[in-house]
Amino acid sequence: MTPAKTQLVLVTGPSGAGRSTAIHALEDIGFETIDNLPMRLVPRLLDGGAERPLALGIDARTRDFSAAGLLQLIDELAARGDTELTLLYLDCRRDVLLRRYSETRRRHPLAPAESPETGVARELDLLGAIRDRADTLIDTSDLNVHELKAEVARWIAPESRTGLALTIQSFSYKRGLPRAIDMVFDCRFLANPYWVPGLRAFDGRDAQVAAHVRADPRFEGFFDRVVDMTRFLLPAFVAEGKAHLAIAFGCTGGQHRSVVLAETLAKTLAEDGQQVSIRHRELEGRATEESRA
Known part of the structure; x- marks a missing residue:
């Protein structure tokens, strides 16, 4: 042999x-x-x-x-x-x-x-x-x-491979769409915390900012549909042999609404047992600039 x-x-x-x-x-x-x-x-x-x-x-x-x-x-x-x-x-x-x-x-x-x-x-x-x-x-x-x-x-x-690796990220439309993204959702129609003086300085990871975005009457219906579609598509992507799926939420500045949606979806899918990582493009860029300064 x-x-x-x-x-x-x-x-x-x-x-x-x-x-x-x-x-x-x-x-x-x-x-x-x-x-x-x-x-x-x-x-x-x-x-x-x-x-x-x-x-x-x-x-x-x-x-x-x-x-x-x-x-x-x-x-x-x-x-x-x-x-x-x-x-x-x-x-x-x-x-x-x-x-x-x-x-x-x-x-x-x-x-x-x-x-x-x-x-x-x-x-x-x-x-x-x-x-x-x-x-x-x-x-x-x-x-x-x-x-x-x-x-x-x-x-x-x-x-x-043990499953599909998911990346959920937020971004600003001002800087263009991220590369290598599979699914993109525009959430600029939701209530914008930027226009609330007490919330502007915080980002979507802050509880007050998240509560403000979720208080928009359109939030729940939009998010539920995103979750339903994602859960429907994941088995199909796995069957197709895909190893990684990237989902992105975009808003005007990439600081508030898109961050709330990305954090909320990542938490929901992680609770489903999915392998999830989170990336906030604009927040990462801001942190880099601050460290340089």
Whole structure:
């Protein structure tokens, strides 16, 4: 009997694109994971045999990293008869990488004494040929941690999924629709707490703001219909093989009404036993600006 091949996933991509999150996601679904293993040791690791699938994180911070060296390693691993190789590349837009570095104030590994812009540009240029060789490419620009984990599981180990991961978020129409959204609901017709002086400074997570929005006679009928439709559609999405569903509520400023709806729906679906995460785009942006100030 021919021995089973070792499933090996090489995880790479620019610094800040989410490699550590992807490694943790693979570990959660049963992979043995090693981050920043020197590339010269990878063949030796495989020669020792593996009882579980392997996921190795390799990027510019790896000790003996070079683009040519990684391409050569990919060719060597692909030629092995005992290994089933997948190159997972985590991509990300340049502006998002720069924003992430500015938020964390970390130095870029390829430009420790220079600006993050220099490091990002240098690394993206270095990884271009590797990106072209990717078996699976995930753009993480608009994904949060939960969404990225769901995408990794969907592409690498779809049989490991335990259910549909839901993201409920709020946003402001002034800044446009969020990307990668499946269902959008406009709640600008509801009573706006912004026009109540005592409520304007708070957001939709505040009990007084939530009570004001829910007091609108149209709230209950609208919310009940949203819940009914969501519960009706979830089994259909699961049957279709969808791993992640994103639902968004929009209002004028993204601070009050949409936040109330997102929080209320997330709580309702969580009580149904669904796996739910919440994101408030404008509140997150405001918190980032305040921390910078």
